[in-house]
Amino acid sequence: xxxxxxxxxxxxxxxxxxxxxxxxxxxxxxxxxxxxxxxxxxxxxxxxxxxxxxxxxxxxxxxxxxxxxxxxxxxxxxxxxxxxxxxxxxxxxxxxxxxxxxxxxxxxxxxxxxxxxxxxxxxxxxxxxxxxxxxxxxxxxxxxxxxxxxxxxxxxxxxxxxxxxxxxxxxxxxxxxxxxxxxxxxxxxxxxxxxxxxxxxxxxxxxxxxxxxxxxxxxxxxxxxxxxxxxxxxxxxxxxxxxxxxxxxxxxxxxxxxxxxxxxxxxxxxxxxxxxxxxxxxxxxxxxxxxxxxxxxxxxxxxxxxxxxxxxxxxxxxxxxxxxxxxxxxxxxxxxxxxxxxxxxxxxxxxxxxxxxxxxxxxxxxxxxxxxxxxxxxxxxxxxxxxxxxxxxxx
Amino acid sequence: xxxxxxxxxxxxxxxxxxxxxxxxxxxxxxxxxxxxxxxxxxxxxxxxxxxxxxxxxxxxxxxxxxxxxxxxxxxxxxxxxxxxxxxxxxxxxxxxxxxxxxxxxxxxxxxxxxxxxxxxxxxxxxxxxxxxxxxxxxxxxxxxxxxxxxxxxxxxxxxxxxxxxxxxxxxxxxxxxxxxxxxxxxxxxxxxxxxxxxxxxxxxxxxxxxxxxxxxxxxxxxxxxxxxxxxxxxxxxxxxxxxxxxxxxxxxxxxxxxxxxxxxxxxxxxxxxxxxxxxxxxxxxxxxxxxxxxxxxxxxxxxxxxxxxx
Numbered sequence: 001x002x003x004x005x006x007x008x009x010x011x012x013x014x015x016x017x018x019x020x021x022x023x024x025x026x027x028x029x030x031x032x033x034x035x036x037x038x039x040x041x042x043x044x045x046x047x048x049x050x051x052x053x054x055x056x057x058x059x060x061x062x063x064x065x066x067x068x069x070x071x072x073x074x075x076x077x078x079x080x081x082x083x084x085x086x087x088x089x090x091x092x093x094x095x096x097x098x099x100x101x102x103x104x105x106x107x108x109x110x111x112x113x114x115x116x117x118x119x120x121x122x123x124x125x126x127x128x129x130x131x132x133x134x135x136x137x138x139x140x141x142x143x144x145x146x147x148x149x150x151x152x153x154x155x156x157x158x159x160x161x162x163x164x165x166x167x168x169x170x171x172x173x174x175x176x177x178x179x180x181x182x183x184x185x186x187x188x189x190x191x192x193x194x195x196x197x198x199x200x201x202x203x204x205x206x207x208x209x210x211x212x213x214x215x216x217x218x219x220x221x222x223x224x225x226x227x228x229x230x231x232x233x234x235x236x237x238x239x240x241x242x243x244x245x246x247x248x249x250x251x252x253x254x255x256x257x258x259x260x261x262x263x264x265x266x267x268x269x270x271x272x273x274x275x276x277x278x279x280x281x282x283x284x285x286x287x288x289x290x291x292x293x294x295x296x297x298x299x300x301x302x303x304x305x306x307x308x309x310x311x312x313x314x315x316x317x318x319x320x321x322x323x324x325x326x327x328x329x330x331x332x333x334x335x336x337x338x339x340x341x342x343x344x345x346x347x348x349x350x351x352x353x354x355x356x357x358x359x360x361x362x363x364x365x366x367x368x369x370x371x372x373x374x375x376x377x378x379x380x381x382x383x384x385x386x387x388x389x390x391x392x393x394x395x
Numbered sequence: 396x397x398x399x400x401x402x403x404x405x406x407x408x409x410x411x412x413x414x415x416x417x418x419x420x421x422x423x424x425x426x427x428x429x430x431x432x433x434x435x436x437x438x439x440x441x442x443x444x445x446x447x448x449x450x451x452x453x454x455x456x457x458x459x460x461x462x463x464x465x466x467x468x469x470x471x472x473x474x475x476x477x478x479x480x481x482x483x484x485x486x487x488x489x490x491x492x493x494x495x496x497x498x499x500x501x502x503x504x505x506x507x508x509x510x511x512x513x514x515x516x517x518x519x520x521x522x523x524x525x526x527x528x529x530x531x532x533x534x535x536x537x538x539x540x541x542x543x544x545x546x547x548x549x550x551x552x553x554x555x556x557x558x559x560x561x562x563x564x565x566x567x568x569x570x571x572x573x574x575x576x577x578x579x580x581x582x583x584x585x586x587x588x589x590x591x592x593x594x595x596x597x598x599x600x601x602x603x604x605x606x607x608x609x610x611x612x613x614x615x616x617x618x619x620x621x622x623x624x625x626x627x628x629x630x631x632x633x634x635x636x637x638x639x640x641x642x643x644x645x646x647x648x649x650x651x652x653x654x655x656x657x658x659x660x661x662x663x664x665x666x667x668x669x670x671x672x673x674x675x676x677x678x679x680x681x682x683x684x685x686x687x688x689x690x691x692x693x694x695x696x697x698x699x700x701x702x703x704x705x
Contacts, residue, residue, distance in 0.1 A: 027582075136627075137582065144623040286584055290627075291619035299616050300609075 001340060001377050004094060004349040005053035005366065006062040006253060009046045009080070010280055011070035012356045013038045024283045025070035026134040039073065045359055047080070049366065051087050053352075056370035059378070060092030060125065062349055064196070065099050067131070068138040071280040078112040085120045093120060096196045096217065096253075096349070097127020100157055101149035102139045106174065107181065110157040114185040122186040127194045128154055128214075133288045144292030149173045151206065161190040194251065199229050202295055208236045210243060217251035217349065220281075223322025223339065226252055230343045234388045247346035247382055252339070255324040255351040258368045262327040268361055270315035273324055275355035277313035329372030336377055337384065344385035348377060449484045449492070453507075456527050459514075462507035464499045467492025470560065472537040472701075474499045475524075475544030477566075477684075478580060478622040480506045480614065487686040490694040495537065495701070500527070502547070504621035506614060517625050517633055521550035528558045537701055541565040541686060542658065543622060546631065553639040561704035562647040563697055564666060566658050566683050568631040570640075572665045577631060578657045581623065591656040593682045640669040646704040647673040650696055652681030652688065674700060 014025060015033060022029050050061045063080040066072040074080055077095045084093055093116065100106040117124040130150045136143040152171045156179070159169060165180030185191055195207040196217040207214040216233050218226045230250050237245035255273060259265035294302065318324045325335050336348065352369060353362040449466030464484050472495035474481075474488070481499055488497045501508040503523055514520065524547065528536060536559050540548030545567025552562050568577070578591050589602040607615060626632075647670045651663035660677060667675040676696045678685045685693040 140628045142623060142627040144620050144627060284584060286582055290581055291616065291623040296613065296616060296620070300613065303609075303612060 001345070001380055002059040002092075002347045003374050003377050004060040004062050004092070004347060005050065005058045006064075006096065006349040006351045007046055007050055007353055008064065008066075008072040008351065009042070009074050010276075010353075010355055011039070011073055012042060012358075014070050014279065014356070016275070016279060016356075019279070019282070024134075024287065025280060026283055027068060027137045027287060029070060031068075033070070042073065046353070047083055047087075049353060049359075049362055050080075050084055052363065053366055053370075054084075054088040054091045056366060057374065058091060058370065059347075060094050061088070062094040062096045062125075064096045064127070065129070065131065067102075067135050069134065078109065078116065081116050081124070082112075082119075085116050085123075088120075088123075090123075092123050092125050094125035094194065094349075095127050096125070096194055097129040099129050099131035099135060100153035101146060102131050102135060102141050103153070106153040106157055107160060107176065107179065110160045111181055111183075113157075113191065114161060114181060114183050117185040117187055117191050118183045120186070122191075124185070124187070124191040125194055126191045127196055127217075128157075129196055130293075132198075132283075133290045133293045134283060136290050136293060137287065142292070143290040145173065146293055147202065147295065158190060158193075161185050196253065197229075199225060200294075200298060201232070202298065204229065204233050204236050205240065208233060208241060208245065208249070210241050213246075213249060215249050215251050215347065217253055217347070219253040220255075220323060226322070227343050230345060231388060238388075247344050247385065250343070250345045251347035251349060252343065252345045253349040253351065255318075255354050256332060256336075256369065257324070257326045257352070257357075257365055258329055258332050258373060259364070260328065260368075262331050265326045265328060265331075266315055266319075269326055269354075269357060269365075272355045272357040272361075273315050273318060273326070274313055277318065277323075280355050329368060332369070333373045333376050336373065337380060340377070340380060341384055341386050344382065344388070449488065449497075454527075454530065456503075456530050457511065457513075457523065459503050459509035459511040461503060461509070461527065462501040464488075465497060467495055467497045469495040470535050470537060471496045471498055471533045472539060473528075473533065475538070475540035475547050476502065476505070477542030477544050478618065478626075480618040482506075482611070482614075485687065487690050487694060490690065491697070494698065498531075498533075502544075502621070504624065505618050510617075510621075515624070517546065517550050520547050520625060521554055524551050525555055525558075534558050535560040537561045537563065537704070539563040539565065539697065540567060542683065543568055543626065543631065545569065546626075546633070546636075549636060549640070549643075550633065552645070553636065553642045556643065556645045559645050561645050561701060562643060563650060563700065564647065565650045565685060565693075566652060566655050567649070567662070567666065568626065568658060569633060570637045570662070570665060570669070571629065571632045571634070572661055575659055575661045577659070577662075579630065580657065581619075581627065591682070592684055593688055594652070594654045594680055595682075595688055598688060637669055640666075641671065643670050646700070648697070648700040648704075649673055649675045650685055650693065651675070651677050652683060652685050653677050653679050654681060655683045657683040676700075 053061050063074055063077040065074055065077045067075045081093050081095050098109050100109050103109060113126050130146050152173050156169050156174050160179050160181040166178045169176045169179045194215040194217055195203055196219055197203045198219055199221055204216055207216045218229045233250055234245045237243050257265050257269035259268050319326055325332055352365045449464050451464050453460045453462055472491055491497050503509060503511050503514050538548045538559050545564040546569035548562060549569045552559060586603060589599045593599050649663050649666045651660045653660055663675050667673050678689050678692050681689045
């Protein structure tokens with residue numbers, strides 16, 4: 001199994017009482033609440049943490065994209081990946097991901113990814129995301145066109161990376177007379193592509209297509225839901241496309257905290273973990289799911305199950321649902337090996353800093369996890385996986 | 396340009412209209428002409444439209460099925476609904492149907508109509524309706540549009556008024572007045588929406604008490620996707636539309652609720668300035684849906700204007 005360290009780069013100096021006046025820290029939470037001096041400290045601290053992970057032997061370090069919010073301070077993950085590309089030597093740098101479809105010119109991001117891939121000698125993983133619903137408010141992009149723009153932007157970018165240029169790209173949303181990206185990416189045929197998702201049948205069907213076989217990464221979900229979606233990846237490959245999915249096509253992202261004992265772990269991270277879900281990720285339904293962001297079918301399923309990932313979380317509820325993994329090295333190691341046995345993910349992306357978790361605890365978490373948990377995870381492979389049973393798949 | 400012919404106000408059994416042209420049988424059938432002057436088949440059809448209850452039907456335009464409710468007799472009055480769609484035949488239609496043949500389609504993309512793959516934006520919607528007018532061979536149409544439907548009506552009218560006799564814009568979207576924001580209907584939750592739509596607390600409470608069935612939820616979401624498709628960016632206006640409003644050459648009536656929190660009444664003043672010779676009626680104690688919230692004053696204002704336009 002490959003083990004990655006994922007950083008969201010939250011604005012840790014968030015006014016924790018913001019809900020007196022605002023519904024969330026997205027879209028219209030005033031940017032006067034951002035202090036650039038504190039931001040300077042945070043960006044440099046967070047880059048230090050990512051670089052430390054590279055030194056500690058994590059297989060990869062991950063950054064991602066969010067706009068106009070305090071949850072994640074990377075409107076351009078490319079800036080962070082660039083900063084990391086010359087400060088790390090061996091690990092993968094995963095942009096999980098870039099929202100190509102939020103751009104009128106996805107080629108600019110395609111060029112930037114290619115540059116990072118060439119600079120790092122092929123260490124880039126490119127994530128393709130649509131952005132969350134709130135982004136469609138912030139960036140003025142039509143959510144009803146999100147799916148079509150996403151797939152078309154993907155086609156444009158992959159062709160730009162793989163087809164000899166110049167050529168014309170003749171799409172509905174993107175039409176370019178001269179596609180001729182310099183530089184071409186270092187990896188052949190192109191950097192590995194991941195599709196991070198909060199759980200989407202459409203994304204699974206798209207990413208599993210035999211022409212793509214991309215890595216589907218399930219984020220922030222109760223583990224029974226993670227299991228259903230990851231099994232759905234295997235089922236989709238098997239039943240819809242007639243091939244057996246490789247475990248490399250399957251990833252799970254979870255917030256994780258390790259301390260000396262179970263009790264100490266809960267005591268140290270509890271409040272920060274709760275803030276991640278109750279404050280930073282808090283989003284009213286209308287902002288999370290603008291019209292068309294989900295297909296009518298997915299929206300119907302969502303209403304039916306009344307699923308919610310935000311608000312009212314306690315560290316106990318998060319742990320018992322398996323959304324987060326918290327405990328002593330022994331507990332966390334055993335839990336993750338057991339989860340791998342159930343779900344067989346080829347990659348685990350660990351959110352080891354979250355919300356207001358301070359520098360010292362983050363560093364302790366990174367080091368303890370790397371020393372006491374990670375080696376056992378990196379040593380296991382499909383032989384630990386109990387195997388896929390069709391009946392476990394999501395509805 | 397076939398301008399509207401000035402005639403006296405239409406009465407259900409005595410409506411005058413120009414002699415039908417060859418190939419315009421549907422127009423004859425749907426006219427308010429006295430049944431005894433028509434052929435037997437037309438008689439039956441007219442009798443159908445004389446029924447007090449509205450009819451529901453589906454027609455095919457450009458390969459898509461369009462759901463239409465209609466009732467009443469008289470000159471055609473095409474009502475173009477807003478973002479929320481039209482869930483049923485409303486009391487206001489009964490009122491208008493006393494004097495007009497009221498036609499209320501679910502726009503393509505909305506309600507019980509199909510979702511045409513080719514329909515991408517407001518321009519496609521306008522041309523679709525020009526095709527629909529031809530398909531039904533409607534002439535001398537009184538075009539009435541509320542909110543998003545007002546925007547569609549404007550987009551139709553700047554392209555062609557050949558089949559349009561008058562234009563009534565009710566809290567219409569379509570333009571932007573700098574510095575005067577509209578409410579962001581996509582950002583509001585159901586309670587905020589109800590409070591923004593109406594002034595009357597009874598109506599607000601009624602809307603909040605509604606418990607949609609799963610089928611109705613599907614339709615609500617379908618309508619929201621359709622509205623987003625047409626009007627997410629820029630929000631519910633066409634930046635070029637204001638440049639072409641001078642092309643509107645039919646009598647135009649602008650109707651606004653004085654307390655409209657979705658599209659502020661300033662927009663009514665702006666439309667009045669942009670559309671030459673237009674008349675503005677402001678309805679007191681009224682929000683964004685005058686046809687629902689203040690049905691009687693709305694019907695009076697609309698009827699008296701249409702009577703003059705006719």
